[in-house]
Amino acid sequence: MIRAGRRFLSSLPALFGVLVFTFLLMRVLPGDPAVFFASGPNAGKEEIEVIRKQMGLNKPVPEQLMLYLYDVGSGNLGRSMMTGQLVTKDLRERLPASLELTLTALLIALLSAVPLGVLAALRPGSIIDHGVRFFCALGVCVPTFVSGLLLIYVFYYLLGLAPDPTGRVDIFASLPPRQTGFLLIDFLLAGDFDGWWAAFRQLILPALSMALFVVAPLARITRASMLVSLGSDFVRTAHSLGLPWWQVVVTYALRNAILPVITIAGIVFSTMLGANVLVEKVFSWPGVASYALDALLSSDYAPVQGFVLLMATVFVIVNLLVDILYGVADPRVTIG
Amino acid sequence: MTKSLLALSDLHVTFSTRRGLVEAVRGVTLSLGEGEMLGLVGESGSGKSVTGFAITRLLDAAGRITAGDIRFRGQDITRISAGDFRHLHGAAMAMIFQNPRAALNPIRAVGDQIADAITAHKRMPRDEARAQALGLLRAVQIRDPEKRMAAYPHELSGGMCQRVMIAMAISCNPALLIADEPTTGLDVTTQKVVMDLLTGIAAERGMATILITHDLGLAARYCRRVVVMEQGRLVEEAEPKTLFRAPQHPYTRRLVAASPTASSRIADLVPEEERGRHAAMHVALKPQPAPGTPPLLEVQKLTKRFDQGAAAVANFSMTISTGESVGLVGESGSGKSTTSRIICRLIDPSEGEIAFEGQSIGHIPARDFHRSLFRKDIQIVFQDPNDSLNPRFTAFDCIAHPLLRLGGMRPGDALRQRVEECAQRVGLGIELLTRFPHQLSGGQKARVGIARAIACRPRLLVLDEPTAALDVSVQAVVLQLLDRLRREDDLAFLFVSHDLNVVRMMCDRTIVLQNGHIVEQGESRAMFDNPKTAYTRELVEAVPHIEPKLAATAS
Numbered sequence: 001m002i003r004a005g006r007r008f009l010s011s012l013p014a015l016f017g018v019l020v021f022t023f024l025l026m027r028v029l030p031g032d033p034a035v036f037f038a039s040g041p042n043a044g045k046e047e048i049e050v051i052r053k054q055m056g057l058n059k060p061v062p063e064q065l066m067l068y069l070y071d072v073g074s075g076n077l078g079r080s081m082m083t084g085q086l087v088t089k090d091l092r093e094r095l096p097a098s099l100e101l102t103l104t105a106l107l108i109a110l111l112s113a114v115p116l117g118v119l120a121a122l123r124p125g126s127i128i129d130h131g132v133r134f135f136c137a138l139g140v141c142v143p144t145f146v147s148g149l150l151l152i153y154v155f156y157y158l159l160g161l162a163p164d165p166t167g168r169v170d171i172f173a174s175l176p177p178r179q180t181g182f183l184l185i186d187f188l189l190a191g192d193f194d195g196w197w198a199a200f201r202q203l204i205l206p207a208l209s210m211a212l213f214v215v216a217p218l219a220r221i222t223r224a225s226m227l228v229s230l231g232s233d234f235v236r237t238a239h240s241l242g243l244p245w246w247q248v249v250v251t252y253a254l255r256n257a258i259l260p261v262i263t264i265a266g267i268v269f270s271t272m273l274g275a276n277v278l279v280e281k282v283f284s285w286p287g288v289a290s291y292a293l294d295a296l297l298s299s300d301y302a303p304v305q306g307f308v309l310l311m312a313t314v315f316v317i318v319n320l321l322v323d324i325l326y327g328v329a330d331p332r333v334t335i336g
Numbered sequence: 337m338t339k340s341l342l343a344l345s346d347l348h349v350t351f352s353t354r355r356g357l358v359e360a361v362r363g364v365t366l367s368l369g370e371g372e373m374l375g376l377v378g379e380s381g382s383g384k385s386v387t388g389f390a391i392t393r394l395l396d397a398a399g400r401i402t403a404g405d406i407r408f409r410g411q412d413i414t415r416i417s418a419g420d421f422r423h424l425h426g427a428a429m430a431m432i433f434q435n436p437r438a439a440l441n442p443i444r445a446v447g448d449q450i451a452d453a454i455t456a457h458k459r460m461p462r463d464e465a466r467a468q469a470l471g472l473l474r475a476v477q478i479r480d481p482e483k484r485m486a487a488y489p490h491e492l493s494g495g496m497c498q499r500v501m502i503a504m505a506i507s508c509n510p511a512l513l514i515a516d517e518p519t520t521g522l523d524v525t526t527q528k529v530v531m532d533l534l535t536g537i538a539a540e541r542g543m544a545t546i547l548i549t550h551d552l553g554l555a556a557r558y559c560r561r562v563v564v565m566e567q568g569r570l571v572e573e574a575e576p577k578t579l580f581r582a583p584q585h586p587y588t589r590r591l592v593a594a595s596p597t598a599s600s601r602i603a604d605l606v607p608e609e610e611r612g613r614h615a616a617m618h619v620a621l622k623p624q625p626a627p628g629t630p631p632l633l634e635v636q637k638l639t640k641r642f643d644q645g646a647a648a649v650a651n652f653s654m655t656i657s658t659g660e661s662v663g664l665v666g667e668s669g670s671g672k673s674t675t676s677r678i679i680c681r682l683i684d685p686s687e688g689e690i691a692f693e694g695q696s697i698g699h700i701p702a703r704d705f706h707r708s709l710f711r712k713d714i715q716i717v718f719q720d721p722n723d724s725l726n727p728r729f730t731a732f733d734c735i736a737h738p739l740l741r742l743g744g745m746r747p748g749d750a751l752r753q754r755v756e757e758c759a760q761r762v763g764l765g766i767e768l769l770t771r772f773p774h775q776l777s778g779g780q781k782a783r784v785g786i787a788r789a790i791a792c793r794p795r796l797l798v799l800d801e802p803t804a805a806l807d808v809s810v811q812a813v814v815l816q817l818l819d820r821l822r823r824e825d826d827l828a829f830l831f832v833s834h835d836l837n838v839v840r841m842m843c844d845r846t847i848v849l850q851n852g853h854i855v856e857q858g859e860s861r862a863m864f865d866n867p868k869t870a871y872t873r874e875l876v877e878a879v880p881h882i883e884p885k886l887a888a889t890a891s
Contacts, residue, residue, distance in 0.1 A: 233438040240394055240433075241453040241504055242425030251452070252441050330443055331488045 004324055011316045018312040019305075023068055026301045027061055033081060033299045068305075077309070078302030082295060087306040091288060095310065096181025097168055098280070098287035102273045104203055105210035110265060113215045117222025117261075118254060121230060132223070136216035148209035148282040155205060163201050165283040173198060206283040210276055214268045221264045222257065229257040259330055266322035270315045340407075341511060341544050342368040342391070347404035349383070349390050349568075360386040362568035363404070370511065371542045373535065375555030375576070378565035379591070379807035380778075384548050387565070388514045391546075392431050393421055408512070427457045430505035432534070434517035436497035440489040446500045447473070447485030453504045472503040476533060495526035499533065506537055513538055513545045519554070523667040523834060528878040531558055550807065552595045553880035556580060564588050594812035596837035597881055598864070602819045605812035630694030631655040632828050633679070633796055638688035638698075640674055640852075648674045649852040652688070656796065661822060661829035663843030663860060665836060665875070671852035673800060676832045680716045680798040681705040692796075712742040712792035719801040721781035725773040731780075732769040735759065735787045743792050758787040762817060779810035783817070790821060796828045803838065815842060836879050840864050848872050 034051040052058050056067065071078060077087040120132040142150075155162040168183055169175065176183070176190040184203070187196035229235065230253050238248045277289035288307060295303035327333045349361035361383040368374050378384040389395045391406055393413070405412045413424065433439040441449055450469035451462065458465075466485070473481035476499040489497050498518060505513060515534060519527035535558050538545045549555050555562045556576035563573040564587070571585040583589040594605050638652040649671040656662050664672045677683045679690065681702050690698035692710050700708055715738070718724035725734055735755045739745045745754065756766055762783040773781055782802065789797055802818070803811040819842065822829055833839050839846055840860050847857040848871065856869045867873040 233433060233435065234441040236394055237431075237433065237439045237501070237504070238441070238452075240392060240425055240431040241456055241507075242422045242427060243452055243456045244422075247452065247456075251444070256441070256443060332442060332490050 004320055007320055007323060008316065011319075015309070015312050015316065019069070019072060019309055020065065022305050022308040023065055024061075026304060027064075029299075033057070033301060072309070077306040080295065080303045081300045082298055082303070087302045090291060090303065091306055091310055092181075094286055094288045094291050096183075097285060098273060098276070098289060100168075100182045100184065101203065101206055101210065101279070101285060101287060102269060102276060104207040105214070105272060105276075106265065106269050108207055108211040109214045109218055109268070110261075112211070113218035114222050114254075114258075114261065116215070117219040118226055118249070118257075120219070120223045121226035121257075122249070124227060129223075132219060136219050139212040139214075140216040142212070143278070144209050144213050144276070145278040145282050147212050148206065148279055151205050151209050152282070162205050163198070165202075165205065167284045167286055168202055169195070169199055170202075206279050206285055209282075210272060210279050214272060217264060217268060218261060222261050225257040225260045226253060229253040232256070255329075259326065262322055262325050262329065266318050270311075270318050273314060274311045340367050341370045341372075341409065342366075343407040344387070344391070345404055345407075347387065347390060347406065348402045349386050349395065349399055350402045351396070351399045353398065359402075360399070360568055361390065364565070364568075364570055366563065366570065368512075368544050368546065371539075371544055372561070373538065373545045373547065373559050375559035375562040376546055376548045376565065377550070377552055377555045377562055377591075379550055379809060381567070382565040383568040384565045385516050386568075388431070388516050388546060388548050391512075392425070392429055392514060394431065423457070426453055426505075426510065427508045428510050429512040429514065430508075430510040432498070432501050432505050432513065432515040432518045434520050436494060436501045436518075437489050437492075439501055440497055442489055445486045445488060446492070447487075450500065450504050450507060453507045457508045468507070469503070472507055473500070475506075475537065476500070476503045478503075493526075494522050495530055498522065498530050502530075502534055502537065506541065506543070509541060509543075511542075511544060513543045514548065515545060516548045517550065518547070520550070524836070524878040525667060525874055527554075528880075551880065552580070552591065552808075553597075557880040564591065590809060594808040596808075596812075596835070596841060598837060598840070598879075600837070600841060602816055602841050605816060630691065631657045632660075632693060633830075634689075634691040634694075635679065636689040636691075638675065638678060638690070639686050640671075640678060640683070641686045647686075647852050649678070649685075649849075652849075652852075652854060654847060654854075654857075656828045656830060658795065658828055659822070659826040660845070661831060661843045663839035663846035664830060664832045664849060665834065665839055665846060666849035667834070667875075669851070670849040672832050672849050674852075675849070676798050676800055676830060679830060680714050681708075681711075682716075706741075712738070713795045715789040715792065715794040715797055717785050717789045717797060717799045717802045719804055721778060721785050721805060722773065724785055725781060727773055730770055730772055731759070731764070731776065731784045734773075734784050735769075735791050738788060738791050754791070758791050759783075761790070761821065762787040763813075778806055779814065782806060782810070782814050786814070786817065786821070790825070790827075793825065794827070796830065797822075798830045798832070800832045801834065802831075804833070804835070811838075818842070836864060836876060848875070 032048075034048045034055060034057060049058075056064060059067075068078075075088070077091075079085065080087050080090055083090055116132045116135070120129040123129055139147075152162070152165050156164060163170065173195065176186040176192055176195060179186050179189055183199040184196060187193070187199055234256075235248060235253050238252045243252070274289060276287070277293050279285065280287040280290040281293075288310065292304055292307035294300075295307070344364055344366045347361055347364045348359065351358045351360055364383070364387055366374075366387075376384045376387065386395070386399065389399070390401055395401075401414050404414075406414050408424070408429070413421070440446065447466060447469050450472055451465035454460070454465045454468050455462075470481055470485060473484060478484050478496060478499055484492070484496075489500075492500065518534065519530050522530060531554065535545070537543075547555060547559055556579075559576060561573070562576050562579050564571050564579070564585070566587045572579065572583065572588045574584075579588065580592050583592050590606070596605070633654075633656040635652060635654050638649055639647055640649045641647050652671075652675055654662065664676060666672045674683070678685045681690075681697065681700065684702045685698060688698060689696060692713065695710075697705070697708065697710055705711055729737070732755055735758050736747075736751055739751060739754055740747070743754075745751045755769065759766060759769055764780060764783045764787060768776065768780060773784070776784065786802075799818070803814050806814060815838065818829070821827060829843070831839060831843050843860050845857065846860040846863055848855050848863075848869075850871050856863060856867065856872045863872065864876055867876055
C-alpha cells in the first residue's frame, strides 16, 4: 500500500502537466466561444465583447490560467456553455454510463480472449489457432461503428431481439433511485429485475461491439505469454511429476501467463474509456466521450478540459490498480 | 546382477529443425538394475540429456523417438498412451533438472507445489498432502521446514530450490530417478551437500538413479558404473576406476585428459599424441623487475557497500606484478566478481586505493574510465561468451571495436591486419571473422572474446570465469591458449573462478574470499595441498576428483 501511495503521489506532476497543456491547447485552437455562444450569426461586435468579458476571455492567457488552476484547486471545473450546468455535475452524471459500458465490454473481451488465447497456445499452428487469429484480425479490421451498426442491423432490425439503440433505458421506463450510477447495480439494489433486464438488453450490443475491437490484443498477448509459459521449465517439471492436465494448464501455465494480460487489460481499459465515442454516438449512449466531442465541436472550453483531466485521472487510477493486482498475482513483486 | 529395471535397446531420437532432421541419439543400448546408480557422461550435444528426456517422455515437441524401445519393468513405454504415461510420471519415474529455480513454479509456494506432486497420484485431503510435504522438506534437510512451506522459489537459494525439487521428485517414491545436471551452477560446497543428500535418499529408498553430467569427477565420485556418450552414441562403459585409469576409446581418453585434476598441469590437458606445439614451446625466463619499480597493480583496503548494506567486499588488499597470474576463488556471494569488477574499473569502490604501475586509478569514476589511458592496459574476458558479444557485430567488428575506440586506429588495411593477427594468435580462422556470434561455436566465441581483450595489448587481463560455460575439452584448449598468451606477452592475469582445479593450474598465487573477506592466500599448489583455514579445506574437499582418494576406496 505504501508503494501504491507513492506511485499515486509521483503521478501528480503528470496530472498537473496535463491540466496546463490542455488549457493552452484549447486557447491555441481556432474558434472563439464568444462568437459561438452569441445570440446569432448577426450579433454585433459589442455583444460579443460583452460575452468575452463575462467569460473572462479578455484577460491575458497567464492570468486566465492562474484563475483556472485556482478554480480546479477548489474543485470547480467551470460551467458548460452547452448544457448550462456545472462541468462536474455533467461528468458525474455521464461517467457511470461510460464506465458501465466499458467495464462490461472489457469483461466480455477478457472472458472470450483468455480462453481463445489459451486454446490457440495449446495447439499452435492448428485449425483452432488459425481460427482465433482470423477472428481477431476481423475484430481489429472492422471499426466499432461498423460492427455496432451491423449488430443493430442483425439483432434489432432483422431479428428483433435487441431493443432500439437509444440510450441506456427505454425513454418511458422509470429509473431506479440513483445510488452508484451504474444502472445494473442500481436496479438490483432497488429489487427491480424487469428494469435490470431491460437495462442489460440495452447494454449488451454496444458492449459487444466495443469488446470485438479489443479481443484481438488481449487474445494475442494471452496466446504469446501462454506459449512462453507452456514451454517453461516449471511446466516441464509439472509434467514430469504427473500432474493432471488441467492443473498443469491452469494452475501452472495460465497463472503465470496471466501477468502480462493484466497489464495490457489496464491499458486497453483506459483507451476504451476515452475512445469509445463512436460506439456512444451509434447507440446514443449518454457517456462522457460523446459529451466531450460535442463540447469540442462547439469550442466549449470547460467540458473539454474537465474531460481530459478526468481521463488522465482515470488512467492513473487504472494503472495503480494494475500495479496492485500485479503485486497480488506475483509474489516476486515486492511491496514496500 | 540385480533385476533389470530399465532397458534401452538401440534407441534413436530425432529432432526436426529448420535445417532438417537432426539425429540426437543414434542407437543407445543401456540397462539399469533396481537401486543402481549410473553415471551418463558427455559433453554438450552428446545426447545425454536427450536420452534422459526420451526415457521420461519429456522431449520437446520437435523431438521424436524414431527407433528402438525403452523397457521399464519389462513393458515397452514408448508405445503406451499419454494418459497411461501420466501415471508413471512422478509415481514410477521422476526427474531432477538443471537450474532448479527455473524448474519450480515462481508464483506458487513450494509447500503447495510438493503437495501438488503428492495429490497427483494419491487421493487425499489437502491438509494431509501438506503434512506429507512438510515431512519431505524435513527429509531433504531444509532448515525451518514449517516456515519454508510458504516460501516462493525466488526467496530460496539455488541449493534450497534443488532440495525442494528433490523432495517433489521423491514424493511418490518412484523406482527410477533421473537427475539431469542436478548441481551445475551450484557452488562446489553446495554441490557436495546436494549430491550427498540425493545419493543418500536414493540408497535409503532403493531408487535407481541415472546421473546425467558433464563432470567426470562427479560421476566418478557417486556412481558405480559410468557410460560415456559422444555424438549420440555410447562410446565406453565401465567402472569409474578402470574408465579413468585406462580409458579405451580415444574420445574417453581425450575427455579424461581434459578434465583438470588436483595434479594436472596445463600441458596435460590434451592426450600425449595430440600434444605438440604447447609442450615444445620454449619458455623464456622472466627478467626480474628492477628493484624499486612499483608492482603492476596494487590494491589497498578496498571496500564496497551496495545501498548501505553489509560490505560486499571489505578491506581487500593485493598486488599483482608484471606477468604474474593470481587466482581469486570463493563461493557465489563471496565478493569475487565485485572485486574483479572494481579492479577493471567497471564499478566504483566505496573506500580504498587502486594503483596501476604506481599511479592511482581508484579515484577515476568508473563511467569516465574509458577515457583514461589505462583503459587499454586493463582488459576483461567475460564469463558468458554468448551474452558478452554484440549479436549484430561480426567477429571482425568485435575484435576491431577496442582498436577503434582505444587504440586510435582508423578503418583500413592496418586495422584489418591487426584484427587478423589477433585472430591468428587466438587460433581463430580468418575465414570465421565475417561470421556473427550465433554462427560460431562456444569455443570460437570464447576465442573472439579473448582476441578482443588482447587486441590493444593490455598489461593486465581480468578473467571472470572465462571457461565456466565451456565443455571440458574446449576448456582445455582455451586454458592452454590463455597460458600461452600470458607467457608470450608477459601479461598479468587476475583469474576469477570457482573451479579450484583450474585455478591451481593457471595461477601462481591464489586468494580465497569468503563473505567479502580474504581468508587465505598464498602459492596455489602449496595452499591447496595444505590448506590452513577450515574454509579453504572445505572448498578443496568438496571438489569431486576423478580418482577417488585411495583411503576412501579402501574403507
